[in-house]
Amino acid sequence: xxxxxxxxxxxxxxxxxxxxxxxxxxxxxxxxxxxxxxxxxxxxxxxxxxxxxxxxxxxxxxxxxxxxxxxxxxxxxxxxxxxxxxxxxxxxxxxxxxxxxxxxxxxxxxxxxxxxxxxxxxxxxxxxxxxxxxxxxxxxxxxxxxxxxxxxxxxxxxxxxx
Numbered sequence: 001x002x003x004x005x006x007x008x009x010x011x012x013x014x015x016x017x018x019x020x021x022x023x024x025x026x027x028x029x030x031x032x033x034x035x036x037x038x039x040x041x042x043x044x045x046x047x048x049x050x051x052x053x054x055x056x057x058x059x060x061x062x063x064x065x066x067x068x069x070x071x072x073x074x075x076x077x078x079x080x081x082x083x084x085x086x087x088x089x090x091x092x093x094x095x096x097x098x099x100x101x102x103x104x105x106x107x108x109x110x111x112x113x114x115x116x117x118x119x120x121x122x123x124x125x126x127x128x129x130x131x132x133x134x135x136x137x138x139x140x141x142x143x144x145x146x147x148x149x150x151x152x153x154x155x156x157x158x159x160x161x162x
Contacts, residue, residue, distance in 0.1 A: 002037050007045040023160035025056060028138065034066055036150035038142060046138040046155055048081065051122040051131055055092070056158040057113040061140075062106030064151025067099040072145040074098050074153075076109055078125050079139055084132040089141050091124040098147060109157055120162070 007030075028047035066072060074096040077089040093111040096102075110116050116124070122131045138157065 002035070002039060002042075004035065004038050004042045005045070006032065006043075023162070025158045025160055026053075028155075028157045028159075030155050032140075032153040034063070034142075034147060034150050034153050036148055037146075038150070039146040040072065040143055042142040044140040044142075044153065046076075046140060046157065048135045048137050049121055049157070049159060050161055051084070051120065051134055051136050053121050053159040053161050054118060055110055055121065056160065057108065057110060057117055059109035059155075059157045059159075060106035061093075061096070061109050061153075061155045062102045063096075063098060063153045064149075065099065065101040066147040066149050066151055066153075067145065068149055070099065070145035070148065072098040072147050073143050075141045075143055076155075077139055077141060078121060079137040081135045081137055084134045085122070085125045085128055085136065088125045089139075089143075091126065092138070098142065106154070106156075109155065121159070 030046050032044045075090040075094040076092040078091040079087045121136050122128050
C-alpha cells in the first residue's frame with residue numbers, strides 16, 4: 001500500500017451567495033481521486049482558511065465506498081501554518097466510515113453541527129484558547145486501515161470571515 005499526500009482539484013468557485021448573511025460566504029471546494037492502494041495515514045489537502053473564519057453548517061463531505069474489507073475512517077482536521085497551532089487531525093470531524101458510501105448529498109463537515117454552530121475555525125483546534133491569527137490548513141486524513149477499492153472524495157466548506 002502507498003501513503004499519499006495530495007491536493008485535490010478545485011471544482012468551481014462561489015463568488016457570492018445571496019442568502020441574507022451580512023458577510024459573503026466563501027467556499028473551499030475540492031475533489032480527490034482516492035487510489036485503491038492508498039494506505040492509512042494518507043492525507044488529502046483541502047485548502048487554507050483564515051483562523052477567524054466561521055464554517056457554515058451547510059459544508060458537506062461525500063465519498064464512494066472506498067474499501068471492501070477493513071475499517072478505514074476519514075478525519076477532517078486543522079493544521080498549523082507557521083507553527084501558529086498544534087496540528088489537530090480531527091478538529092472538525094472524525095471517524096467517518098470510508099468503507100460505506102456516504103449518504104446522498106454527503107454528511108456535515110462539522111461534527112455535531114447543532115452544538116458547534118457559529119464557532120470560528122480556531123475554536124475547533126484542541127487546546128487553543130484564543131485566536132492564534134493567520135491561517136489554518138484543512139486536511140482529510142485516512143486512518144485506521146488501508147482502502148482497497150478507491151473512488152471519489154468530495155468536500156465543500158463554506159465559511160464567512162468576521
